[in-house]
Amino acid sequence: MAVNNFHLNDFMAGWIGGASSVVVGHPLDTVKTRLQAGKGYQNMTHCMLSIYRKETVAGFFKGMSFPVATIAAYNSLVFGFFSNAQRFISKYRYGDGRHACSKLDLTVASMLTGLVSVGVGAPVDLVKIRLQMQTQTPLLTENFQLAGGVSGESNMVMRVAHSSSQTLYRGPVHCISSILQAEGLQGLYRGGGAMVLRDVPGYVLYFLPYTVFCDLLRPDAASNPHPCAIWLAGGLAGSISWVTATPSDVVKSRMQADAGPHRKYRSVANCILHSYKTEGVQVFFRGASVNAIRGFPMSATMFLAYELSLQFLGSF
Template sequence: MDFVAGAIGGVCGVAVGYPLDTVKVRIQTEPKYTGIWHCVRDTYHRERVWGFYRGLSLPVCTASLVSSVSFGTYSHCLAHICLFRYGSPDAKPAKADITLSGYASGLVRVFLTSPTEVAKVRLQTQTQAQKQQRRISASGPSAVPPVCPAPPACPEPKYRGPLHCLATVAREEGLRGLYKGSSALLLRDGHSFATYFLSYAILCERLSPAGHSQPDVLGVLVAGGCAGVLGWAVATPMDVIKSRLQADGQGQRRYRGLLHCMVTSVWEEGPRVLFKGLVLNCCRAFPVNMVVFVAYEAVLRLTQGLLT
């Protein structure tokens, strides 16, 4: 049932956190933004509310599968480790067991998430050039309202949607294009999910009432939110590099690989660039992972109650 519970939790998390994820990606990939509110105002001014939901359909469709695989891999890996080390899958795991299982969970999900991350980042960073080009200088000889004179002056967005984006990337850049930035994604998710599950387990243990093995709903909310914040604190540097590598397919390519992207970004913008979006990631992670873990634990407890 861990796969089902993880799937439901993942969909709930995406629904809560996607607008802030869009802002985070744009801050990380577009140097013109000076901060969170600058990006929010600019996005709303140019694209209205829809701008915050660019590329949402694909993550929603895949969130259940990815989250299911993540939580299912974690629980099954942990059970097998406990069976191997202690002779029972239900034995209390050590912190090293939880860390290793969390790391495995992060590595497995990369193979599913890399193409969807590419599509998401490309759509989130795609600007609507046709809107900007409708602005004509007021010094023109006529007072005719500004209109778009010809299709070439108002180009359509390169990607019309998630599936079109994936097909275009595959056609223009090949299979490697769909897995662009996967090296940074591996480094991001491996370490962050190890931190994520370990911190959640430790906090649940600390927040459980005396005589109980599990915390109440409030404890799950706090543990899930804090685990999400700690996970993203570890993940943010590689998340910045991952986003830049994946957005690099639009226009002239700047980066030759992970190390070149990291060195170039730090050289041009300073070490602080690796922590772009950190505050936003943490602000988004707390409510998102509160919802994820509450939904996950609720489904597990419901199914356990039905089966007993």
């Protein structure tokens, strides 16, 4: 492939869009994680009230520093790879990297993006979820007891969980260090298989609807979509993608929140079967409403910031 088909602006614009989307979406992301992997929450409203009463507003921003620092880089990879993949596919199929991609081309580029994104996204999600779940004392002790922890070890966990700080990790760096020491590098990729199941189809249902909605909302084929159209198309695409990805997202969240020396879940299949047997099929749709609500403003902000940044960078 020709080198001039590779554009760095897409990576830079993706970084800006990613940082913007984290600020908008993180509070509801915390609610989503607690609903999917925590215990004792009846619904989204009850979860939000519980977090606020026990942890105040700061509870909604648990683990945010790490996503702000890393999701920007993650989205830089996602949008940069996706846009350049489209150009490479067009160059290969049509001889011109600027040729418009077909729906099949977009599907292939989206699937490849989802696969590549797991390499960076799995550790980022793992650390974020571990930090978000720190105050979930009942979950940590229940995981230990269900896994058959011995009395002395269980008492130790209870003492740690009920300490004044009620935290296992002092921050993102300490979290990563603890995971590496206890589980090695593979520990950072726990839940990676579930993330592949989520992101490969998830990105197809992210980029494809966005492109379709943008085409429908633009005044004519030759003009660029209006910022309002970009915002609406991005929001709708985000809601569609996140709602359909909820079942695999539940499995991923549960596996990544499954901390401690003894695991409840041995594999993705084991997590699915265990969750189904103990809580029924409805467990796989926990957080769907949060995903639908959260997906709109987060993705709308992501796409709008990305497109506007791309236009700005292209003006130089």
